[in-house]
Amino acid sequence: MKSGVVALVGRPNVGKSTFLNSVLDEQISIVTPKAQTTRDQVRGIRTEVRGQIVFVDTPGIHRAKEGGINEFMIQEVRRALDAPDLVLYLLDPGSKPEAEERVLEQLRGVTSSLMVVVNKADLFKRNPDLASWIGPWVEKVKAALAGTELRFLGFSEISAEKGHGVQTLLDQIFETLPEGPALYDDPEALTDRPLRFVVSELVRKQLFMNLGDELPYSCAVEIESFNEKVKPVHIAALIHVERESQKGMVIGAKGQKIKEIGTKAREEIESLMGEKVYLELRVKVLESWTREARKMKGLGYALEAPASLARGKGKKENR
Numbered sequence: 001m002k003s004g005v006v007a008l009v010g011r012p013n014v015g016k017s018t019f020l021n022s023v024l025d026e027q028i029s030i031v032t033p034k035a036q037t038t039r040d041q042v043r044g045i046r047t048e049v050r051g052q053i054v055f056v057d058t059p060g061i062h063r064a065k066e067g068g069i070n071e072f073m074i075q076e077v078r079r080a081l082d083a084p085d086l087v088l089y090l091l092d093p094g095s096k097p098e099a100e101e102r103v104l105e106q107l108r109g110v111t112s113s114l115m116v117v118v119n120k121a122d123l124f125k126r127n128p129d130l131a132s133w134i135g136p137w138v139e140k141v142k143a144a145l146a147g148t149e150l151r152f153l154g155f156s157e158i159s160a161e162k163g164h165g166v167q168t169l170l171d172q173i174f175e176t177l178p179e180g181p182a183l184y185d186d187p188e189a190l191t192d193r194p195l196r197f198v199v200s201e202l203v204r205k206q207l208f209m210n211l212g213d214e215l216p217y218s219c220a221v222e223i224e225s226f227n228e229k230v231k232p233v234h235i236a237a238l239i240h241v242e243r244e245s246q247k248g249m250v251i252g253a254k255g256q257k258i259k260e261i262g263t264k265a266r267e268e269i270e271s272l273m274g275e276k277v278y279l280e281l282r283v284k285v286l287e288s289w290t291r292e293a294r295k296m297k298g299l300g301y302a303l304e305a306p307a308s309l310a311r312g313k314g315k316k317e318n319r
């Protein structure tokens with residue numbers, strides 16, 4: 001049996017979470033059209049007769065200010081790059097070499113195998129020119145990594161959204177993985193994260209889908225209670241915003257906005273759980289939570305001490 005850990009890394013919005021969901025055939029990691037949707041590392045487990053692949057979805061690599069939620073996100077990327085068996089470096093044809101340099105920086109010092117995966121290949125049909133920068137960029141990545149411990153294995157094109165090329169890529173991944181026992185015993189397990197985490201993420205997804213440009217980045221979702229003993233299952237979630245003025249925007253005139261968010265989130269939670277759910281949402285101000293380590297920690301976004309961050313090690317509290 002083959003088994004191993006495969007880290008999915010790349011710029012924001014390239015389709016890392018879409019790829020994870022595509023290989024799991026379930027919405028485990030949330031996807032939105034906005035950049036920097038994923039904040040936490042999310043493991044997705046694919047178990048087959050031939051073996052088990054543990055995919056690690058990560059936040060998009062971007063320039064992060066020190067000490068805030070963005071530093072936490074980059075910390076999650078570093079943690080995923082701490083000795084996986086394989087790194088899938090995902091690219092988007094809409095990107096460009098200058099933007100990709102930041103990914104290359106994060107890959108320096110990583111000691112694994114690497115495959116470059118160009119996602120959204122469906123976009124080439126409409127605009128073949130989009131592909132022109134990619135060949136030279138892959139050559140540059142290869143040259144930059146030559147002589148390091150990161151082993152370049154190859155290059156492929158997929159469309160995670162349409163499922164094109166995904167099966168072939170899975171075959172290639174299985175070929176590269178070492179022989180070994182499954183890392184997760186339960187063959188039905190799809191993720192290492194508890195159900196309540198996925199549920200909180202489905203609420204956060206609807207904040208991204210229904211609120212204006214910057215507002216979703218000021219929101220965090222905390223599950224206050226999760227009662228599966230009653231039917232329908234009763235879930236109470238608290239939406240934290242950073243300022244009083246944002247509270248009104250999430251609630252909307254006559255509570256219309258939060259109602260819409262709640263309805264859509266409930267539908268997705270019901271589809272995930274396969275049963276009826278009663279979802280209660282409340283909004284609360286947690287002043288400047290994206291910039292204060294103690295508040296972030298309370299929401300499950302714990303920053304590591306700088307020394308351990310430099311080594312890319314350490315553990316985050318489980319939510």
Ligand SMILES: Nc1nc2c(ncn2[C@@H]2O[C@H](COP(=O)(O)OP(=O)(O)OP(=O)(O)O)[C@@H](O)[C@H]2O)c(=O)[nH]1
Pocket residue numbers: 011012013014015016017018019030031032033034035036037038039058059060061119120121122123158159160161162
């Ligand atoms: N055309 C096209 N769009 C795609 C494809 N895969 C993903 N997308 C879209 O790209 C957007 C971003 O997808 P995500 O999966 O959230 O991207 P991500 O890399 O996880 O983004 P972050 O979490 O922000 O880092 C969404 O609107 C997806 O629907 C694809 O194969 N083709």
Ligand SMILES: [Mg+2]
Pocket residue numbers: 016017018029030031037038058059060
């Ligand atoms: Mg994502």
